[in-house]
Amino acid sequence: MAQRAAIIGGGVIGGGWAARFALMGWDVALYDPDPEAKRKMSEIMAGAARALPMLFEAPMPPRGTITHCATMAEAVAGAAYIQESVPERLELKHKVYQELQANCSRDAVIGSSTSGFTPTQLQEGAAHPEQIIVAHPFNPVYLLPLVELVPSLKTAPEVTEKAKETLTKIGMYPLHVRAEIDAHIADRLLEAVWREALWLVKDGIATTQEIDDAIRYGFGLRWAQMGLFETYRIAGGEAGMRHFMAQFGPALKWPWTKLMDVPEFDDALVDLITEQSDAQSGALDVRALERLRDDNLVAILRALKGREAAAGKLLIEQDTRLRAPLAGSVPLVTVRRTVPVDWADVNGHMNEGRYGQVFSDASEEVMTHVGADRAYIDAGHSYFTAETNIKYLAETLVGEEFIVETRVALGQGKKLRLLHEMKRPSGEVLATCDQFLLHVSLTTRSSCPPLPDVLARVEALAKAHADG
Amino acid sequence: MAQRAAIIGGGVIGGGWAARFALMGWDVALYDPDPEAKRKMSEIMAGAARALPMLFEAPMPPRGTITHCATMAEAVAGAAYIQESVPERLELKHKVYQELQANCSRDAVIGSSTSGFTPTQLQEGAAHPEQIIVAHPFNPVYLLPLVELVPSLKTAPEVTEKAKETLTKIGMYPLHVRAEIDAHIADRLLEAVWREALWLVKDGIATTQEIDDAIRYGFGLRWAQMGLFETYRIAGGEAGMRHFMAQFGPALKWPWTKLMDVPEFDDALVDLITEQSDAQSGALDVRALERLRDDNLVAILRALKGREAAAGKLLIEQDTRLRAPLAGSVPLVTVRRTVPVDWADVNGHMNEGRYGQVFSDASEEVMTHVGADRAYIDAGHSYFTAETNIKYLAETLVGEEFIVETRVALGQGKKLRLLHEMKRPSGEVLATCDQFLLHVSLTTRSSCPPLPDVLARVEALAKAHADG
Numbered sequence: 061m062a063q064r065a066a067i068i069g070g071g072v073i074g075g076g077w078a079a080r081f082a083l084m085g086w087d088v089a090l091y092d093p094d095p096e097a098k099r100k101m102s103e104i105m106a107g108a109a110r111a112l113p114m115l116f117e118a119p120m121p122p123r124g125t126i127t128h129c130a131t132m133a134e135a136v137a138g139a140a141y142i143q144e145s146v147p148e149r150l151e152l153k154h155k156v157y158q159e160l161q162a163n164c165s166r167d168a169v170i171g172s173s174t175s176g177f178t179p180t181q182l183q184e185g186a187a188h189p190e191q192i193i194v195a196h197p198f199n200p201v202y203l204l205p206l207v208e209l210v211p212s213l214k215t216a217p218e219v220t221e222k223a224k225e226t227l228t229k230i231g232m233y234p235l236h237v238r239a240e241i242d243a244h245i246a247d248r249l250l251e252a253v254w255r256e257a258l259w260l261v262k263d264g265i266a267t268t269q270e271i272d273d274a275i276r277y278g279f280g281l282r283w284a285q286m287g288l289f290e291t292y293r294i295a296g297g298e299a300g301m302r303h304f305m306a307q308f309g310p311a312l313k314w315p316w317t318k319l320m321d322v323p324e325f326d327d328a329l330v331d332l333i334t335e336q337s338d339a340q341s342g343a344l345d346v347r348a349l350e351r352l353r354d355d356n357l358v359a360i361l362r363a364l365k366g367r368e369a370a371a372g373k374l375l376i377e378q379d380t381r382l383r384a385p386l387a388g389s390v391p392l393v394t395v396r397r398t399v400p401v402d403w404a405d406v407n408g409h410m411n412e413g414r415y416g417q418v419f420s421d422a423s424e425e426v427m428t429h430v431g432a433d434r435a436y437i438d439a440g441h442s443y444f445t446a447e448t449n450i451k452y453l454a455e456t457l458v459g460e461e462f463i464v465e466t467r468v469a470l471g472q473g474k475k476l477r478l479l480h481e482m483k484r485p486s487g488e489v490l491a492t493c494d495q496f497l498l499h500v501s502l503t504t505r506s507s508c509p510p511l512p513d514v515l516a517r518v519e520a521l522a523k524a525h526a527d528g
Numbered sequence: 529m530a531q532r533a534a535i536i537g538g539g540v541i542g543g544g545w546a547a548r549f550a551l552m553g554w555d556v557a558l559y560d561p562d563p564e565a566k567r568k569m570s571e572i573m574a575g576a577a578r579a580l581p582m583l584f585e586a587p588m589p590p591r592g593t594i595t596h597c598a599t600m601a602e603a604v605a606g607a608a609y610i611q612e613s614v615p616e617r618l619e620l621k622h623k624v625y626q627e628l629q630a631n632c633s634r635d636a637v638i639g640s641s642t643s644g645f646t647p648t649q650l651q652e653g654a655a656h657p658e659q660i661i662v663a664h665p666f667n668p669v670y671l672l673p674l675v676e677l678v679p680s681l682k683t684a685p686e687v688t689e690k691a692k693e694t695l696t697k698i699g700m701y702p703l704h705v706r707a708e709i710d711a712h713i714a715d716r717l718l719e720a721v722w723r724e725a726l727w728l729v730k731d732g733i734a735t736t737q738e739i740d741d742a743i744r745y746g747f748g749l750r751w752a753q754m755g756l757f758e759t760y761r762i763a764g765g766e767a768g769m770r771h772f773m774a775q776f777g778p779a780l781k782w783p784w785t786k787l788m789d790v791p792e793f794d795d796a797l798v799d800l801i802t803e804q805s806d807a808q809s810g811a812l813d814v815r816a817l818e819r820l821r822d823d824n825l826v827a828i829l830r831a832l833k834g835r836e837a838a839a840g841k842l843l844i845e846q847d848t849r850l851r852a853p854l855a856g857s858v859p860l861v862t863v864r865r866t867v868p869v870d871w872a873d874v875n876g877h878m879n880e881g882r883y884g885q886v887f888s889d890a891s892e893e894v895m896t897h898v899g900a901d902r903a904y905i906d907a908g909h910s911y912f913t914a915e916t917n918i919k920y921l922a923e924t925l926v927g928e929e930f931i932v933e934t935r936v937a938l939g940q941g942k943k944l945r946l947l948h949e950m951k952r953p954s955g956e957v958l959a960t961c962d963q964f965l966l967h968v969s970l971t972t973r974s975s976c977p978p979l980p981d982v983l984a985r986v987e988a989l990a991k992a993h994a995d996g
Contacts, residue, residue, distance in 0.1 A: 071765070072763065072765050198746040198747060198750075199762075199763050204745070204746055204749060204750070205745045205746075206741070206742060206745035206746035208742070233741070233745045235738060235741055235742055235745070237733075237734065237738075238733075238734075239731075239732065239733045239734075241731075241733055245728060245733065245734050245738065245739060245742045246742040246743070246746050246747060248724050248728065249721050249724050249725065249739075249742070249743070249747075250747060251724075252720040252721055252723070252724040253717050253720055253721055253756060254756070255720070256716050256717050256719075256720040257717065257756055257757070260713060260716065263707075263709075264707065265705075265706075265707045265709055265713065266705065266706075266707075266713050268757035268758075269757075270703060270705075270713065271713060271717075271755065271756060271757060272754065272755025272756060272757050272758055273674070273701070273703055273755065274674060274676070274703055274713045274714040274717070274755075275714070275717070275751050275755035275756055276751060276752060276753055276754060276755045276838045276839060277672070277673045277674035277701045277703070277838075277839050277842070278666040278672055278673075278674035278714050279666060279714060279717075279718060279751075280748065280751030280752040280753075280755060281672060281752050281825055281828055281829065281839060282666075282672070282821070282825070283743050283744060283747075283748030283751060283752070284744060284748040284749050284751070284752035284828055285744055285748075285821065285824035285825070285828060286740065286744060286821060286824070287739065287740025287741065287742075287743035287744045287748060288721060288722070288725055288739060288740060288743055289725070289736035289737075289739060289740050289801070289804075289805055289808065289809075290736075290740050290805075290808065290809050290817070291821070293805050293809055293814075293817065294667075294814060294817050294818055294821055295540065295667050296814075297539070297540050297814060300802075300805075300814065301801060301802050301805040301806070302798065302802045305798050305801065305802070306798075330770065330773050330774075333757070333769060333773065334768075334769045334770045334773070336757075337757055337758075337761050337768075337769040338769070340757065340758065341757075341758050341761055346761075346762060346764075346765060346768065349758070349761065349762050350762055352837065353750070353753070353754060353759070353762055355835060355837075356753035356754070356831075356832065356835055356837050356838065357749055357750070357753070359831035359832065359834060359835050359837075360749055360752055360753060360828050360831050360832070361749065362831065363824075363827035363828050363830065363831035363870060364824065364827065364828070366827060366869075366870050367823060367824055367827050367869065367870075369820065369823075369824050369827075370744045370745075370824065371744060371745050371749060374745070401834075401835065402831060402834050402835075411885060411888070412884055412885065412888040412913055412916075413881045413882055413883070413884035413885025413886075413888055414881055414884075414885075415881070415884065416880050416881035416882075416883065416884040416918075417879060417880065417881025417882075418881075420879070420880040420881060444920075445880055445920060446919075446920070447917070447918070447919060447920075448880075448917075448918050449915070449916075449917050450884075450915070450916050451914075451915060452912075452913060452914065452915075
């Protein structure tokens with residue numbers, strides 16, 4: 061049975077949490093008294109359901125339900141994990157915890173999306189402070205892996221552990237923040253940049269567009285993969301971090317930033333930034349911008365995944381958690397996935413070359429299924445593709461779900477012939493592939509029969525598929 | 529004849545400039561009195577030559593030479609563009625400009641890589657202040673497009689224009705900074721983050737690793753594509769930027785950051801950060817880290833290129849500048865490029881599916897060559913691939929250069945058959961592809977003969993290739 065999460069507050073952040081939990085197979089009970097809550101949730105879910113599955117090669121779990129509840133009591137009944145994302149007013153949060161704790165299980169984790177308050181502040185006056193922990197996510201919650209997890213001294217260690225486990229399961233990276241400070245870690249950095257950026261705009265040095273360009277054409281690209289310190293370590297060259305600091309540390313003494321002071325947040329500044337932002341991005345509404353953002357994030361995350369680097373590594377770990385062994389059906393269902401944005405041109409058609417990749421992935425699943433897995437390859441044996449014949453029967457669009465059904469047409473000695481059909485869930489065939497593989501020794505680089513166990517399984521499959 | 533650039537100072541930044549200019553076809557004269565300059569330059573060039581060509585689908589121009597010069601006078605002779613990247617000491621920079629201007633052309637641009645000084649400061653005491661402009665790049669200079677271009681009131685407008693033109697030609701994005709301030713735009717933001725990060729480490733809130741994780745798993749991913757303001761505009765939801773500011777503007781008044789004060793940059797802090805950085809990244813030397821960084825940057829930049837978004841758009845523009853019409857050779861040389869990191873697994877082998885893409889790109893070049901170009905497609909006609917037969921003959925490695933030679937084997941009515949050979953520069957054949965295309969009407973979605981002009985060219989090619 062699916063586990064249950066309760067989401068309290070269904071705005072941009074709460075809705076993002078609900079979408080991530082549901083797409084990762086949890087049943088979600090949502091409480092938000094906003095009369096628009098249903099519409100907002102369905103819009104957020106549409107974006108999340110499009111983007112999140114694109115991050116993974118493994119099949120997604122069966123999607124959980126999202127139930128809109130009339131009361132908090134109803135929402136938290138049976139919930140193993142509760143996430144609060146109500147507005148940033150401490151007295152409001154205290155009231156919410158009172159009601160939650162009067163109704164929820166003592167074993168449930170209560171995470172808070174607060175970006176500013178410490179867990180100790182949140183726990184003030186709570187009947188069960190040990191259940192409460194800060195779990196501060198980043199927008200869009202359904203795509204970005206980071207969640208700052210901040211326990212107080214009163215938070216029970218098992219709550220922290222359970223929160224880590226749950227958040228990891230739904231594909232996030234819980235960063236355990238070991239000290240309580242206002243705004244945790246990331247928002248302190250963001251706040252520093254935000255202040256400086258406001259000064260630059262207010263003083264007429266740069267527009268919002270120019271500041272964004274300075275970030276996305278420059279250090280933003282560095283930070284997406286390495287962050288600040290590792291980037292600077294490299295800038296120190298052969299002499300490393302100490303050299304970098306010797307060179308650039310003194311710059312701290314220069315009168316560079318205006319951060320000693322806070323700009324007056326008056327109407328004039330708000331107007332100025334709003335006007336510049338309209339000029340920069342006003343041609344698109346927020347849904348269109350969100351979609352651009354999500355598609356770009358998917359593409360960047362998948363680029364890092366291909367490199368097994370930074371946030372991409374987290375996706376690979378999530379794939380491992382999501383992946384199950386192939387069922388022994390006839391034919392084998394070797395692939396079940398969604399077409400990600402990086403497989404398509406901007407018109408949304410899956411690129412020709414990706415069909416080859418799909419069928420190659422399908423073959424790899426067959427190999428794993430017959431025991432020619434990673435360990436087998438590491439031991440020096442593998443199948444190599446010798447020839448591929450693909451027929452393109454219908455156009456495949458970005459965001460489409462599809463499966464590949466595979467039959468072993470020949471499995472004899474070193475020869476393996478696979479017939480793949482790539483299909484829509486409706487059964488419509490999108491493409492077929494006739495693939496001929498040869499078993500090789502990775503040491504001699506020439507062909508040879510597989511080891512007996514693998515050969516036996518290949519032969520059994522060929523027989524079953526000929527009969528089936 | 530190749531244009532000449534003079535690079536004064538061959539450290540990480542100057543060497544990066546030299547590599548970018550040379551890879552973009554300029555002859556480079558380098559002056560650096562460091563006895564290690566040649567070794568350092570060749571190491572930087574090795575990294576740049578590996579990474580930069582991966583960003584482009586178009587063939588790179590013939591590589592320019594890099595000459596190490598014994599004097600500044602020798603280096604600047606005949607240079608149309610001069611870039612100064614000597615250490616950040618104003619009196620040293622003034623001395624360099626004196627020597628440069630005693631020897632260089634009055635038409636040359638003199639750009640400075642300074643991250644802190646204003647152009648007015650740089651121009652003090654110069655014989656020809658109008659030649660001098662700040663052109664502040666970001667490490668690695670050969671990959672990141674951003675260059676902050678800051679003229680003073682004394683900088684000649686034609687110098688600013690020429691600098692923009694040159695920097696654009698070598699694939700950079702010159703961001704015209706309209707006001708002179710210390711540290712321009714990007715480094716003010718970086719400085720703000722750096723200070724705050726130092727506090728977090730000094731106060732024991734977070735380690736360098738934790739801070740880097742908070743960035744690369746969170747807002748770093750957002751900033752790589754949209755920057756700060758557009759990201760926040762979206763966070764404002766349907767109500768936009770004004771709403772975001774109403775919600776989060778007041779946070780400025782909170783006692784969040786410690787930026788009103790500067791941490792004491794003493795030995796204890798330097799030791800602490802060095803130790804943490806060693807623990808985080810010390811397993812790899814700087815060359816290995818640089819390579820990881822570069823490969824990740826290539827992958828992210830190419831992901832954005834696939835999306836035609838952010839810095840990826842700049843790459844597409846550079847492709848357009850680099851691309852020339854196909855020569856009418858027999859066979860046609862339809863592709864000339866490098867295998868980028870995102871086409872390979874982490875073991876460095878080009879993925880099977882990318883062969884399909886290579887041959888599809890080759891076909892597209894043939895289509896353009898016969899007049900079935902973007903305008904033809906927009907008018908409702910195109911060739912669709914009906915069948916592809918690929919033979920994989922040798923393994924192709926990431927970073928390898930290769931070409932595709934294409935023959936038109938059949939060009940008759942709606943039928944087009946192409947035979948592609950993918951080859952190493954040595955002539956070794958990596959893969960072949962027999963591709964059958966049908967001409968279609970994009971309105972009826974069914975096959976039909978091409979328009980007469982296109983058909984005539986296809987028939988002529990088929991005849992020439994049968995004879996050739």
